[in-house]
Amino acid sequence: MGLYKRGQTWWISFSYNGRQVRQSTETDDKKLAEKIYHKVLTEVAEGKWFERKQRTETFAEMMNRYMQEHSAVKKRSTIRDQASLKHLLPFFGTFALREIHPSHISRYKADRLTAKAAPGTLNRELALMKHAFTLAIKEWGWAKDNPVKMVSMEKEAPHKDRWLTYGEEKRLLKVCPEWFKDIVVFAVDTGCRRGEILSLFWRHVDLQKEVAVIFGKKTSQWRGVPLTHRLRDILASKQAPQKVQSLRDSTVFCNATGLAVNVHELRWAFETVLQKVGISDFRFHDLRHTFATRLAQNGVDLFTIRRLLGHRPYVTRSGTHIITWRVFEGASTCSTPVWIT
Structure with missing residues (x-):
């Protein structure tokens, strides 16, 4: 009794893992029902039926789990992920994961581009969706394929590398809040990455030896960073109000309320001061470019x-070290190439 009728609808019956399964074909056309029946038998024989038919999790459920287990843990990416979901959920929310195909994602891309979404914004939304699908496949067993991988990302205009002139630096520091000014000076004088600065603890700062020990998450290595005289003075003044021992387990850089600075607060503060002084097309990461370019201008090899930037060279199987670098536009006095990311 593989194919039978209930009322006007055809049903199929088959055996799966020792149990009898019955399901509707949702059609009253016998020929179509027969095709569906034979297709299901083929999927059962190939071991694909359970994966495709038994998983009913929706896109909304996948993203809810992703936000709870991954985005919330990282914290820094939560706000960005929430912004992406404002566009993803209305389109994909009610889809079962097995129902989402590359054609749906292409349609989503077209809609977002029609709505004047920037290519970078759209790429971040697709990247979030792709990562969630990867976890649903590898860790949760909710899906078999990642449809986002089959859709191309949008081409983004490359960022024009910039470095801060001494005049721009003076104007910038003049309008910075005191707590943020210290961060900017540290970035310019050490070339540290944003995350390295925000995660710096007092126990890793030695003012007597004029050095800070930085852990590079990108390289998973520790490195010593020499402190300039103005940095030493700034850090000493920050230590002065309290005993060093009480500061030991505290982050070096805090906001006006005494709490550790997070990446979103830093981004907002940086964009605000840039707007005040009229500096455009400039990222916080460009302060790192500024550090490297100034060293090169002063003849540092x-x-x-x-080493100061905390880079680790890429080594091929043959043991050859490959160095990549570029000279920043406008650094006319730069006689040495600068390697930086």
Whole structure:
């Protein structure tokens, strides 16, 4: 009794893992019902039926789990992910994961581009969706394929590398809140990445030896960063109101309320001061470019710059070190190439 009728609708019956399964074909056309029946038998024989038919999790359920287990843990990406979901959920929310195909994602891309979404914004939304599908496949067993991988990302205009002139730096520091000014100076004088600065603890700062020990998450290595005289003075003044021992387990850089600075607060503060002084097309990461470019302008060799920036060279199987670098536009006095990311 593989194919039978209930009322006007055809049903199919088959055996799966020792149990009898009955399901509706949702059609009153016998020929179509027969095709559906034979297709199901083929999927059962190939071991695909359970994966495709038994998983009913929706896109909304997948993203809810993703936000709870991954985005919330990272914290820094939560706000960005929430912004992406404002566009993803209305389109994909009610879809079962097995129902989402590359054609749906292409339709979503077209709609977002019609709505004047920037290519970078759209790429971040697709990247979030792709990562969630990857977890649903590898860790949760909710899906078999990642449809986002089959859709191309949008081409983004490359960012024009910039570095801060001494005049721009003076104007910038003049309008910075005191707590943020210290961060900007530290970035310019050490070339540290944003995350390295925000995660710096007092126990890793030695003012007597004029050095800060930085852990590079990108390289998973520790490195010593020399402190300039103005940095030493700034850090000493920040230590002065309290005993060093009480500061030991505290982050070096805090906001006006005494709490550790998070990446979103830093981004908002940086965009605000840039707007006040009229500096455009400039990122916080460009302060790192500024550090490297100034060293090069003063004749510091490439390998010293690389070590100060905390880079690790890429080594091929043959043991050859490959160095990548570029000279920043406008650094006309720069006689040494600068290697930086």
